Amino acid sequence: MVLNPLRAALQRVALAAWGKPLLWLLCAWPALALWSAAVADQLGANPAEALIRGLGEWALRFLCVALAVTPLRVTLGVPALARWRRSLGVTVWVYALLHLLAYAWLDQGWDLAELLADVWKRPFILVGMLAMLALTALAATSFNRAVRFLGAVRWRRLHQAVYGVAGLSVLHFWWMRAGKNNFTEVWAYGAVLSVLLLWRVWHARRAQT
Numbered sequence: 001m002v003l004n005p006l007r008a009a010l011q012r013v014a015l016a017a018w019g020k021p022l023l024w025l026l027c028a029w030p031a032l033a034l035w036s037a038a039v040a041d042q043l044g045a046n047p048a049e050a051l052i053r054g055l056g057e058w059a060l061r062f063l064c065v066a067l068a069v070t071p072l073r074v075t076l077g078v079p080a081l082a083r084w085r086r087s088l089g090v091t092v093w094v095y096a097l098l099h100l101l102a103y104a105w106l107d108q109g110w111d112l113a114e115l116l117a118d119v120w121k122r123p124f125i126l127v128g129m130l131a132m133l134a135l136t137a138l139a140a141t142s143f144n145r146a147v148r149f150l151g152a153v154r155w156r157r158l159h160q161a162v163y164g165v166a167g168l169s170v171l172h173f174w175w176m177r178a179g180k181n182n183f184t185e186v187w188a189y190g191a192v193l194s195v196l197l198l199w200r201v202w203h204a205r206r207a208q209t
């Protein structure tokens with residue numbers, strides 16, 4: 001079978017001692033690339049906007065990757081991929097936090113009153129904040145101690161909120177782009193996340209029967 005070598009290679013990388021450091025390096029790469037482009041003044045005419053948008057888009061991309069881990073693990077039959085799920089989830093949170101900090105610094109100059117006025121003016125920012133709040137709850141409970149404290153069933157139920165985060169993030173993106181009538185990427189992310197959610201529902205139903 002043609003998939004067998006791929007399966008074996010993925011399993012080996014995920015189990016290797018250098019597998020996690022490699023994953024962390026790959027996760028950090030987009031932030032390092034954005035940072036070095038900013039330092040070299042290569043982010044175009046509006047570097048603040050490019051940095052804020054770039055970090056937001058990477059948060060959404062890593063959310064898609066994190067949610068794809070279980071479907072890939074199950075359909076390819078690579079159990080070791082489960083070791084990467086938590087790191088990818090934390091990566092989503094870190095990119096979303098950097099996106100928020102870049103916005104608060106470069107767009108609002110750390111001025112809380114200005115920031116609140118902006119939320120009132122552009123409600124898509126409030127939607128982003130709700131997504132960030134839910135992501136923070138998930139990141140804060142992503143450690144073994146939290147799983148023990150909450151119990152497996154309650155922990156799993158709480159972490160299903162990640163699909164709410166996905167919905168809010170796409171709504172945030174859609175609302176931001178609505179002013180520009182430019183939805184191509186929004187539909188693409190929405191479609192990927194819908195397929196991943198539908199797979200989850202189908203898989204849960206199949207497990208019950």
Ligand code: HEM
Nearest residue numbers: 049052053056057059060096100103128129131132169173
């Ligand atoms: C406190 C939370 C958040 C705030 C304050 C915030 C703020 C912003 C702002 C101000 C923009 C537009 C920048 C501009 O006008 O050019 C933006 C765009 C965006 N944000 Fe957020 N955001 C937050 C959370 C999130 C989260 C959790 C995600 C995804 C996981 C996300 C993904 C995006 C994306 C994809 C864009 C559009 C990028 C593009 O057009 O290329 N944001 N956000």
